[in-house]
Amino acid sequence: MARVAIAGAAGRMGRALVEACRQAEGLELAGALERPGSPALGSDAGVLAGGAALGVAVTDDVEAVLARAEVLVEFTLPEPTVAHVAACRRAGRAMVIGTTGLDGGQRRAVEEAAAEIPIVFAPNMSVGVNLCFRLAELAARVLGDAVDVEIVEAHHRHKVDAPSGTALRLGEVVAQALGRDLTACAVYGREGHTGARPREQIGFATIRAGDIVGEHTVLFAAEGERVEITHRASSRMTFAAGAMRAAAWVVGRPPGLYDMQDVLGLRD
Numbered sequence: 059m060a061r062v063a064i065a066g067a068a069g070r071m072g073r074a075l076v077e078a079c080r081q082a083e084g085l086e087l088a089g090a091l092e093r094p095g096s097p098a099l100g101s102d103a104g105v106l107a108g109g110a111a112l113g114v115a116v117t118d119d120v121e122a123v124l125a126r127a128e129v130l131v132e133f134t135l136p137e138p139t140v141a142h143v144a145a146c147r148r149a150g151r152a153m154v155i156g157t158t159g160l161d162g163g164q165r166r167a168v169e170e171a172a173a174e175i176p177i178v179f180a181p182n183m184s185v186g187v188n189l190c191f192r193l194a195e196l197a198a199r200v201l202g203d204a205v206d207v208e209i210v211e212a213h214h215r216h217k218v219d220a221p222s223g224t225a226l227r228l229g230e231v232v233a234q235a236l237g238r239d240l241t242a243c244a245v246y247g248r249e250g251h252t253g254a255r256p257r258e259q260i261g262f263a264t265i266r267a268g269d270i271v272g273e274h275t276v277l278f279a280a281e282g283e284r285v286e287i288t289h290r291a292s293s294r295m296t297f298a299a300g301a302m303r304a305a306a307w308v309v310g311r312p313p314g315l316y317d318m319q320d321v322l323g324l325r326d
């Protein structure tokens with residue numbers, strides 16, 4: 059049994075993660091973390107997730123949780139993520155990080171910690187999205203500079219970062235396949251007299267509305283035809299089940315920075 063702790067246990071993803079951990083064979087919930095002051099502190103994590111009690115009380119005591127767990131599954135916000143990375147580094151614990159919206163410095167903190175502990179860091183844990191990364195790479199290689207590339211994403215009204223981590227990763231994958239630098243060619247929304255679209259642009263459009271779980275489309279548009287690669291998530295359990303698969307995979311691995319392509323065996 060691998061012993062799993064979950065950070066952000068009262069959140070939308072946290073509750074799905076607790077449920078996915080309960081359902082996963084070979085995994086045991088060993089701890090559930092929430093922010094200091096959270097009304098969820100002291101509650102049973104299983105009950106909070108909508109099921110039977112698991113005998114694991116939600117706490118803000120990171121050190122105590124890491125003393126019991128082998129891997130911390132982290133779905134919170136960028137700042138606590140970096141604090142949890144430092145705590146896992148001190149305790150020598152593996153991590154699965156699903157939090158998105160990290161800036162350059164915060165990403166470097168994750169990369170540096172991966173020299174000492176194994177970390178799976180991925181903006182999207184679903185099998186379908188990780189397949190779409192490969193499909194988008196292939197489409198970009200085949201269609202090359204003969205098409206305009208646009209990435210459209212839609213999420214629920216509570217999401218705090220934009221574009222989504224998944225949309226940004228799709229942009230990176232396509233830019234790399236086309237030999238472009240994403241920071242130089244990305245356009246995040248358009249307004250006013252924009253002029254005609256230069257071919258090399260990779261455009262991003264963001265929708266925030268209602269309870270949309272997560273939708274991504276990469277559009278390759280030429281004169282006379284277009285290819286669209288679309289993924290629609292209808293349940294957070296798809297991300298949570300992927301995160302549990304990553305947790306089982308990462309325990310006992312050598313230090314390093316991995317992503318879901320490694321976990322799913324999709325890397326060339």
Ligand SMILES: NC(=O)c1ccc[n+]([C@@H]2O[C@H](COP(=O)([O-])OP(=O)(O)OC[C@H]3O[C@@H](n4cnc5c(N)ncnc54)[C@H](O)[C@@H]3O)[C@@H](O)[C@H]2O)c1
Pocket residue numbers: 065066067068069070071072091092093094096133134135138155156157158159180181182183184223297
């Ligand atoms: N990689 C993926 O597959 C994937 C899928 C879905 C969401 N996400 C990402 O996961 C993150 C969380 O999304 P969400 O919808 O669950 O958000 P949410 O706001 O519902 O949940 C975040 C939780 O983290 C808690 N938190 C804040 N500070 C904390 C701290 N110091 N210690 C412990 N807990 C703390 C909050 O109280 C909250 O309950 C976002 O960055 C989102 O983009 C990733």
Ligand SMILES: O=C(O)C1=N[C@H](C(=O)O)CCC1
Pocket residue numbers: 158181182213214217221222223224225271272
């Ligand atoms: O609900 C969210 O927030 C999601 N965030 C991830 C992202 O930013 O790509 C994955 C999809 C759901």
